[in-house]
Each structure stands twice: as structure tokens, then as C-alpha cells.
Amino acid sequence: MKHTDAVKQFIIDEFLPDVSVTELDSEYDLVHGGVIDSLGLLKTMAWLEDRFDLRADELDLDPNSFRSVDAISRFIEDAHRRRPESD
Amino acid sequence: MIRWNADQTALRQGIGRWCEALSAGDIERDAEGVFPQDQWKLIQESGILGLPFDERWGGLGQSLLTTMYVLEELGRGCRDGGLNFSVATHMVSSGVPLQRFGSQELKQRYLPGICSGETIGAHAITETESGSDALAMRTTATREHDDFVLRGSKSFVSNGPVAGLFVVYARTHPDGGPFGITAFAVERDTPGLVIGEPVAKMGLRTSPLSELHFDDCRIPASAVIGRVGSGFLVLDHVMKWEILCSFIINTGQMRYRLDRCVEYAKERIQFGKPIGSYQSVSNKIVDMRIGLDTARKWLYDTAARLMDGENVTTDIAVSKLLASESNLASALAAVQIFGGSGYLTEYGLEKDLRDAVAGPIYSGTSEIQRNRIASMLGL
Structure with missing residues (x-):
């Protein structure tokens, strides 16, 4: 997935400053692991909207879309597929 | 700076004409601390409650900005602050989530009543032990076949004593973090839902407030607003x-x-x-x-x-x-x-x-x- 590196870097920068890129598994459950709480989720959504030009009111609010680095990456790709003009 | 067009201005002036009648007796009502049923009927007649909702449900299909512009005039002209608060609570607590996230079935069932004001809306979020830390809520919604069963209590439910529809936020996953909460549409007469007496308070006294108790309150899975976990x-x-x-x-x-x-x-x-x-x-x-x-x-x-x-x-x-x-x-x-x-x-x-x-x-x-x-x- 083309956005995995960017997502992983964001998660580390914001929530896991002591973890290296290689240490964070892309399938690691960020919610169950306590990495993303409610404020973290809002921050992640804000970043997705700014960085990937996603409209807040068009985001599909499926909780599973935010569970892991891979899930977030898939979410970005899906959102762009639905709005090809934004790519 | 926003330049309001003629339609927006007309809508704003429209609510302005109701404000004198809405304000009449506001000080006495505040002293009594009761919900102003007669003034609510005027609010219904004014059409303000349907402002931001789709026309197919009986709304006026206006934007958020236009809705705010009209509400601002209500605040300027209507001296009953509790009534104004109940209007905003009604509009945003139930109609807004239903319009944005509700299934077609839920919209069809509830939005016409919300738009007309026949069904008063409220939402139940806060609990005794979880105020600012809202996600620490303990009220649970447990899946049982085609239903969810609500158990727990909510406090500080504005419009609670008069509402016909509650949007209830409850925990569907014990350790789901921000994804452990789900929103449900719950009707007033649902067995197991107990509505507390109005609670006396410092201000906004004409906007009634109560607790809610859910004693094995069974609701259909179709009452979920959005997805399970997206509360x-x-x-x-x-x-x-x-x-x-x-x-x-x-x-x-x-x-x-x-x-x-x-x-x-x-x-x-x-x-x-x-x-x-x-x-x-x-x-x-x-x-x-x-x-x-x-x-x-x-x-x-x-x-x-x-x-x-x-x-x-x-x-x-x-x-x-x-x-x-x-x-x-x-x-x-x-x-x-x-x-x-x-x-x-x-x-x-x-x-x-x-x-x-x-x-x-x-x-x-x-x-x-x-x-x-x-x-x-x-x-």
C-alpha cells in the first residue's frame, strides 16, 4: 500500500516517539494497544484530511478503518478511489 | 465576511416576528422552572425546527450557516433562554445524527417528527462517573440476537422529561477505546427505559433536565445510528x-x-x-x-x-x-x-x-x- 510509510511515520511522530519504524508492525491494533484514544483519533482524522485532501464530511466512519497502519492506508486509498479527481 | 442573501434574510426576519410571543411571561416561567408547552407549539408553527433537514422529511433544506443565522435572531429576540436551549438541543441531538448517519428506515421513522417538533429530541451521553471523560461511560449495549439490550444510567439529559426520542450513547465493546461506543435511537415508551423527574438547576430553568435509567431496555439492532463502534x-x-x-x-x-x-x-x-x-x-x-x-x-x-x-x-x-x-x-x-x-x-x-x-x-x-x-x- 502506497501510504503505509507516511501513516506509520505519523503514528510514530505523534503517539510513539520511542518506537522506530521497523518496530511498529503495520497490522498492530492501535486501538486495543491504547495508542489511539479519542483525542488521538481526532488528531489522526485531522491529519488525514490535511495531508490527503480528504473532506471530513465524506469520510466513511467505519471504526475498523482506524485500527492499524494498514487499515488507515487502505482507508486513504479507498477514499481516493471514490474521489479519483483528488489524486 | 458573510454576505447574507435575500432568502436568508427573510428566514431570519421570519423568526423575528415570533419572538415577542415566545418571550411573553419568560420571567414567570423561569421562576416556575417548567417547560413552556405553549411556546413550544409556537416554535413548531414557526418552522424553525426543520431548518437544516432535508425537504423530503419535512425540513427546509437549509445550510448550517443559514440555520445559525436564524438561530442567532432567535437568541436576540426570544428572552426565554431555556426555550432557546431546548430548541438547539432538539435540533442537534437527534435530527443531526439521524440525517448524517441514520439508515433510511430511521430517517423515515423519526425525521418528520423531529422537523415538525411533534417528537422532541434529546441525547444521553453524560453519566454520574463520566462527564468530561465521556468515553469512560458504563452504560452498556449488549448484542442479543437481533436486538441490543441497554443497561445503565445517564444524567444531565436536557429535554429528557419531555423528549419522545433519545439518542443514547452506550458501550458496545468493553475495551474498544474510542471505537467501543455506539449511538442508538431509543423511543420514550420503550420498555425498560425509565425517565427521571426534572432536576432543579441554577439557570436555563425552562429547559428541563433529567436522568435516564435503562433496566434491560431492549431495542432492535436497526436502532443503531451509523455503525456499531462509530459512536x-x-x-x-x-x-x-x-x-x-x-x-x-x-x-x-x-x-x-x-x-x-x-x-x-x-x-x-x-x-x-x-x-x-x-x-x-x-x-x-x-x-x-x-x-x-x-x-x-x-x-x-x-x-x-x-x-x-x-x-x-x-x-x-x-x-x-x-x-x-x-x-x-x-x-x-x-x-x-x-x-x-x-x-x-x-x-x-x-x-x-x-x-x-x-x-x-x-x-x-x-x-x-x-x-x-x-x-x-x-x-
Whole structure:
């Protein structure tokens, strides 16, 4: 997935400053692991909207879309597929 | 700066014509602390309740900005702050999440009643042990075949005693973090739902408040608003609307108060001069004006950006902080400027002050808004 590196870097920068890129598994459950709480989720959504030009009111609010680095990456790709003009 | 068009202006003037009747007897009603059923009927007739909802459900299909513009006039013209609060609560607590996230079935079932005001809406979020830390809620919704069963209690449910429909936020996953909460549409007469008696409070007394208790309250899975686990995201959307709609009403109230203080400061003579000629008074009024203008600009700018699909997490928090604290400061200044008269119930200003105290508390306290802004700054 083309956005995995960017997502992983964001998660580390914001929530896991002591973890290296290689240490964070892309399938690691960020919610169950306590990495993303409610404020973290809002921050992640804000970043997705700014960085990937996603409209807040068009985001599909499926909780599973935010569970892991891979899930977030898939979410970005899906959102762009639905709005090809934004790519 | 927003330039309002003729239709928007007409809608705003339209609600203005109802305000005298809506305000009549407001001080007596505040003393009694009861929901004004007769005034609610007028609110229904005015059509204001359907403003932001699709026309196919009986709404007026207006934008968030237009809705706010009309609500601001309600705040300026209607002196019953509790009624105004109930109007905003009704609109945003149930209609807004249903329109954005509800299934076709839920929209069809509830939105016509919400638009007309026949069904009064409320939402149940806060619990005794989880106020600011809303996600620590203990009320659970357990899946049993085709149903969910609600167990637990909610407190501080505005419109609770009079509502026909509740949007209830409950825990569907014990350790799901922000994804452990789900929103449900729950009808008043659902077996197992017990609605508490109205709770007495400092201000907003005509907007009734109660507790809710869920004693094995069984609701169909089709009552889920959005998806299972998306309750926090539904709530975040609702909170944005709640802040913008509730606090734009406050700016209308600030405008009313400002105009009244200016007039009084010109007429009231002390030591041979109008009290407005003394800087200690005029400066207070200038601060009221600055607070009003700042709050309005933030609220409307944030709404415009939200409509454009921008992320407004920080802006919403700033707007809420500014508007609620400016409204409280304005209400306090008005009482002080009117002196002994301001302290008297008959002048209506002490009631405004009691109402305004709630602003920095509900919809996320000022402390929580600052935490949110700090978090968005990376702190």
C-alpha cells in the first residue's frame, strides 16, 4: 500500500516517539494497544484530511478503518478511489 | 465576511416576528422552572425546527450557516433562554445524527417528527462517573440476537422529561477505546427505559433536565445510528453542530444585552452625566462588543470551513471557549452596568447571567476545550 510509510511515520511522530519504524508492525491494533484514544483519533482524522485532501464530511466512519497502519492506508486509498479527481 | 442573501434574510426576519410571543411571561416561567408547552407549539408553527433537514422529511433544506443565522435572531429576540436551549438541543441531538448517519428506515421513522417538533429530541451521553471523560461511560449495549439490550444510567439529559426520542450513547465493546461506543435511537415508551423527574438547576430553568435509567431496555439492532463502534465519531459530528448552533444563539443574546446596555448607559444619569460617559462603564460595554464580534466571527468562520469539508477540530474548541466565556462575561457586565436594577429579577438580566454560567460547562468544559487545543498543538 502506497501510504503505509507516511501513516506509520505519523503514528510514530505523534503517539510513539520511542518506537522506530521497523518496530511498529503495520497490522498492530492501535486501538486495543491504547495508542489511539479519542483525542488521538481526532488528531489522526485531522491529519488525514490535511495531508490527503480528504473532506471530513465524506469520510466513511467505519471504526475498523482506524485500527492499524494498514487499515488507515487502505482507508486513504479507498477514499481516493471514490474521489479519483483528488489524486 | 458573510454576505447574507435575500432568502436568508427573510428566514431570519421570519423568526423575528415570533419572538415577542415566545418571550411573553419568560420571567414567570423561569421562576416556575417548567417547560413552556405553549411556546413550544409556537416554535413548531414557526418552522424553525426543520431548518437544516432535508425537504423530503419535512425540513427546509437549509445550510448550517443559514440555520445559525436564524438561530442567532432567535437568541436576540426570544428572552426565554431555556426555550432557546431546548430548541438547539432538539435540533442537534437527534435530527443531526439521524440525517448524517441514520439508515433510511430511521430517517423515515423519526425525521418528520423531529422537523415538525411533534417528537422532541434529546441525547444521553453524560453519566454520574463520566462527564468530561465521556468515553469512560458504563452504560452498556449488549448484542442479543437481533436486538441490543441497554443497561445503565445517564444524567444531565436536557429535554429528557419531555423528549419522545433519545439518542443514547452506550458501550458496545468493553475495551474498544474510542471505537467501543455506539449511538442508538431509543423511543420514550420503550420498555425498560425509565425517565427521571426534572432536576432543579441554577439557570436555563425552562429547559428541563433529567436522568435516564435503562433496566434491560431492549431495542432492535436497526436502532443503531451509523455503525456499531462509530459512536464517538457520531458524537464528534453532533458536538460540532451543538457548539455552533447553541452558541450562535448566545451571540444573539449578547447582541440584545449590548443594545440594552448602550441605551441604558446613555439614559442613566449619575453625578450630572450619563453613566456611559464614564470610561469605567463605557469600557465594559466596549468589551461586550469585542466579545460579541469575536465570538460571531469564530462561529461563522468555523461553520463555513466545516461546510467546505475542512477539519475544524481546533477551531470548534476555540469557538466554544470564546463564545461561552464571552457570553458569561457579557451577562455579568450587564448586571453590573445596571447596578442594583440589574440584580432584580424583573429586569431579566440576572436570569441571563444564571443561564450563561452553563455555557463554559456543557458541550465540553472550557478546561476540556483547552486540552483539545493543546493536543492539536502537539502538547
